[in-house]
Amino acid sequence: MDRRALIRNAGIAGVLASGIAPAVHAQAAIRWRLASSFPKSLDTLYGGAELFARSVKAMSGGKFEISTHAAGEIVPAFGVVDGVQQGSIEMAQTAPYYFFGKDEAFSLGCAIPFGLNSRQMTAWMHEGNGLKLMREFYAKYNIVNFPGGNTGAQMGGWFRKEIKSSKDVKGLKFRIAGLAGKIIERMGGIPMNMPGGEVYTALEKGTIDAAEWVGPYDDQKLGFNKVAPYYYYPGFWEGSAQLDFFINQKAWDSLSAENKAIVEAASAQALVDIQAKYDGRNPIALKQLVGAGAKLRPFPQDMMSEAFKHSTAIYEEISAKNDSFKKIYADLAKFRADQNLWFRFTESTFDRFMQAQKL
Secondary structure: OOHHHHHHHHHHHHHHHOOOOHHHHHOOOEEEEEEEOOOOOOOOHHHHHHHHHHHHHHHOOOOEEEEEEOOOOOOOHHHHHHHHHHOOOOEEEEOHHHHOOOOHHHHHHOOOOOOOOHHHHHHHHHOOOHHHHHHHHHHHHOEEEEEEEEOOOOOOEEEOOOOOOHHHHOOOEEEOOOOHHHHHHHOOOEEEOOOHHHHHHHHHHOOOOEEOOOOHHHHHHHOHHHOOOEEEEOOOOOOOOEEEEEEEHHHHHOOOHHHHHHHHHHHHHHHHHHHHHHHHHHHHHHHHHHHOOOEEEEOOHHHHHHHHHHHHHHHHHHHHHOHHHHHHHHHHHHHHHHHHHHHHHOHHHHHHHHHOOOO
């Protein structure tokens, strides 16, 4: 054995003798930053990011720590995709449809009008082709995504004036996100996208006439009922809304197989936790809001029908010019058809019967 080989082997032996394997040593003390698109006041949404970080730390024995940062602390609410793509932050928590202006396909990973409910969305992601197709798309932005929450079906939002027909949408300045804004626009309204932390002030000052957020629990915390009396349902543009954790591709590739598994497990925990919180807390909050004077109203049937018609036309138009959207939407639409046939005979029939009973 030559001198250099002897030294090299002696060095390796020394490391092994010390009880620290090189791969393990390299993976120690990982520190990431997570930027959320949500304010700390929303313990459902931002709380999911905090739960994720706690779980990663616990499962890694403290060797993998992720600091969480609310919207605007290190990155603006709508700047998280740029931050992850450029690598200025390792990861983000957001609602992907906020970024439909970059590419309409972002919406498909979150919510589209008359899309999937939360059960169906999870099934498409994990049993269907949803996760595979979205990851192919996000790769263009140096992003690896993990589903990390779902709001379930949302409310239609708070309105300063009553909506008696689809004609009342004309001229309406409506805070609404994603592709739903295009539908409102075709109905004569004026869609406006803004972070959740800015909605109350805009509604109070009359900068906007209406605003949708999520549902009773968050809406009550944000105080929307104090500045707009009419509370409409359902949010046809969000039969569910999936939240994602976006991770920079290079940061993801640097992780060991063990830490990748930890991230995946923590994301799944956040997904279940956020959905459970909304399902558990919304009913109580809705009762309290109505008790405090909120005027609960269904959207007029003609408005629902017109919105559905516009949504179908919009998807066809986008598909004609956006190959990514076309590929993903075609798969989602087929999955949606099969799911709704199944739910028609099972979940929906059961739900309708139970909701008609005196419980």
